Amino acid sequence: MTGELSPIDKAKFVAAKRAAEMVEDGMRVGLGTGSTAAWLVRCLGEMVSRDGLKITAVPTSSRTAALARDVGINVVSLDEAKWLDMTIDGADEFDADLNLIKGGGGAHLQEKIVATASDQMVVIADASKSVERLGAFPLPVEVLPFGWQSSQALIEETLVSMDVMGRTTTLRMNGDAPFVTDEGNYILDLHLKRIGNARQLALVLNQIPGVIENGLFIDICDTVVIGYGDGRVEVRDINEGTVEKDRLDFAETDNLFTDLTD
Template sequence: MSASNSPIDLAKLVAARRAVDFVESGMRVGLGTGSTAAHMVRELGRRVREEGLEIVGVPTSTATARLAEELGIPLTTLNEAGSLDVTIDGADEFDDTLTLIKGGGGALLQEKIVAAASERMIVIADAGKHVGTLGAFPLPVEVLEFGMQSTRRHIAALLDEADVSGREAVFRERDGARFVTDEGNHILDLHLGRIGDARRLATALNTVPGVVENGLFIDLCDTVIIGHSDGRVEIGDLASGAFTEEHGTGEEGENLFRDIAG
């Protein structure tokens, strides 16, 4: 275990390694985007190399595709795969109903399409992503460039009537320029503080002309795996509504803290 690995990095790694236990040879796997998902992709790559795991992956961003290719994971497109057995991805926030906020990495559109095409969605996260009420993390909304200021005004008017605590809508920037998604769109980050009714807000946002998709993932996540830096994991199951705890070191003494870079 590298001394430079932060507790959050270790928690993400623990969750990612537990999640890939659900992947079996022959599966079509959706590959998420973001720092937590990157740990999962690396671990899948290790299993492909060392265990002969036979899978085909569908990446949710160009960044994930590049990483998977470097690690030797065979890739295909969602059009070619048709449907997926499982998608493993991170989340920016999730609540007890496994409703998510996603899109901090700017890939929410592809992530939602891939999740919706999957028999099962597994979310991996550190404990800090588990919240009682969604909204502390800004809600990303992907919008077309055409008429985007008009779209922003419509969203602002919608938020005036919404059950939220904040109403600031800011176009995301990166390196001093407006952020552009893989699809050539832009991201409005909504600083809401608290979302009282996620389903109603998601429906309302997607009726605004110019909105492509929003970062509320509702009725998509089946399982969440929460990692802890001491090797423990909590697994939340949508069907049962329960969270169960597992210890990170099993009877065979498997070391969950192999070098992150490995």
């Protein structure tokens, strides 16, 4: 029940609940991947079953697709939907310009494709994801398995000329084997500590042979919904230059999310 949630989970819940209120009947909506996005899917599922909300959803990963179907949301592919009204997703970090680092869940390739095929992107996050400068969270870079070590070497060589504090790169693992994305690729995590010029780094990384996509989302996010553990919610709109503040009440008997895990 929400009354038993930790402050960080309460923050994720209220951010997701507030963002779900932005979804209108008939919309085509991109659904993100990760623990915060999972709260959103459950909120939308409740609106579908309780209020008769009719939406068409494009998930950004196989696990989001499975959850969406479980809660009764109509799921289609991006090719079927063609274009989306809105994508709602989480983030590992966001700065004052709403530039993001994403990919902690390993789905940033699909997430970026879906987000850029939308009229607007809304990010939901707890307040801890707000940073002055991107880079504390390791930057995910999806690479082809073929020659991944060569790609890693080229990335490390490229980082020497970039405005970053750290240059360590590691292959993401799943137990004793490399983590494999939905597209069958590997992920290299770049431990940069601080990124001085995120736009330049995003462009340069994607020029390296073997690199599929990086986790920097530059000029893609339009709105961020920030949740706090006490129920406060802040909505920042980068296009309108507005900041709205609200507070959502918790229903102590609400058990929509008792089986969600990070």
